[in-house]
Amino acid sequence: MLLLYFFITCFSFVLLLKPLPFKPLPPWTSEMRLLSFWFLKDLFLFSYLGSLRSTLLKVLINRIPLKTTIKNMRLSASARAEKSSLDDEAGGMSVLDLPELALECILERLPPAGLCSMAGVCTSLRERCVSDHLWEKHMKQKWGRVIGPAAYREWQRHLASRKDLGSCKQGKPKWFMRLLSMFWPSSWSTPKADPINNSKQRSSPPVNSIMSWYLALETGKFRFPAQVFNRENGDVGFMLSCYDASLSYDPGTDAFQVRYPSHGRRAIATESGVPWERLRAPPFDTSPHDLHISDCLNDVRPGDHIEIQWRKHKEFPYGWWYGVVGHLKSCDGNENYCRCHNSVLINIKILRTDIVVLEFHQYTPGSRWRSTAVNRKEQREEGNEADGFYGGIRKLYNNEEICRWKRLWPTEVVESHY
Amino acid sequence: MSSSTDSPTLTTETTQLSPQPDTETAKPTKKITLKSSDNQIFEVEESVAMEFATVKSFFEDSPSTDTVPLPNVTAKPLSQVIEFCKEQIKFKANPDEAQKKKYNAEFVTEKSDKDLVDMIPVANYLEIKDLLDVLNQAVADRIENKSVEYVRSFFGIDNDFTAEEEAALRREHAWAYEGVDED
Known part of the structure; x- marks a missing residue:
């Protein structure tokens, strides 16, 4: 995996450099940029690449006309004097009598609403302002936390259902699609349409642009799937859980309208005014009905924070429930004698235990929801109609995730599941 | 310190408030003459002129030149750009990020929209990155929430x-x- 990571990183880096001499960049380069960006979780590396790219661009765009300018300056003093101001750089000038690069910088610094205003100024600015590279940043900043591949697929379905879609499937190489499907985080980059050729819809952003997706989200016109903590806020039965739901944004209140799927006889429920803090993108790109196959079971030890899948009935979707790894009954929790982790060294012999105890401290001691046990070796759904069914586990490595669960902690001890 | 603004020759000088730590600039200050497209003459200290990458590379290519023609640049934005760079030289000598930020903010605040927009091609042509950043941000700030x-x-x-x-x-x-x- 690590090797692959490096390969992708370097590969996309080479791609970044290579198409530079050709302007405009081929449509898929922006996708490659997005792809590399998803891999470079390390922000430093990303900004480094970004600045390198912009430096290179700058050198290419700026330096070349500059050199010719200096040559021109030397050619003839009289000819020089007659040159009208900025004439010989006209090729590098934009509609606003600003250098291309400066205009680009200004657009990059505009917030989404500012970009929309600029897009309404004239057709030439329109073409610039709908460009994906300007919206990537805004998309990530505002929606990155709650948008996952499922939401992207939903958007693609939404687009496909629109009659006026036209030819948006252009220009996406098959190999790229394969690469894309291997790594889900990149799958929300969009195929790019040429806004110039799209003269029929000169006033609208290309339907498959990041801008149009951003606007669909921002205006609440597009419902998307995501996960919501503490479903039906205040319902103790869902305390410290996280469930899949369908959401739409309300820009007026900066909160969400949420629709929860029905669970058996429990009808579809809706909730409005759900704040950003209670949302997340699903951690895995799997159906909420699928058992999650854990890769952390040999790694968990007492005190670790986890989420476990749980559902009341087999036909219901799973939710993720927060808990901590506890000690076995036979163990008093004393560090020196604890055998609850499979590689604890006691008296030179390595003792193994395959049982992992999970505790849910939000429930009263003695409650049947207070703890459960899973086997490290056998991954399957465990449970019964009375207690519900426990599925896969994900260990929380990220302190931010743990803190979020703690912020959601109920003020009182919870008596029951829903 | 004198700053003669008598036409037709506009002369601007860097006021020497503090001794320059740079040994090169401690020598008797060399002046460089810049000529705008509307034939205004600007005499600026070498250290200021070297802030303009374009001028700098011009001198590197032909060191014997005494006047640098700037056919792309008119006098008004050029004088404002020089004003900015003179201040930046001071901050280079005595780094004070807070003061620099304050100066940069004031510099753009007091300029008209037209002045800002007119300076951008000049800063771009002369390759003064800091100024370009300040100007681009200022323009973005002025239009970001407008109709x-x-x-x-x-x-x-x-x-x-x-x-x-x-x-x-x-x-x-x-x-x-x-x-x-x-x-």
């Missing part, structure tokens, strides 16, 4: 959308058009 009409007049752009296109845009971007500042 479409305001932005048009800011840049002097004609509306080339048809009435239908314009109406469609307003429908689509209604949320962005709400709550803009007064023009």
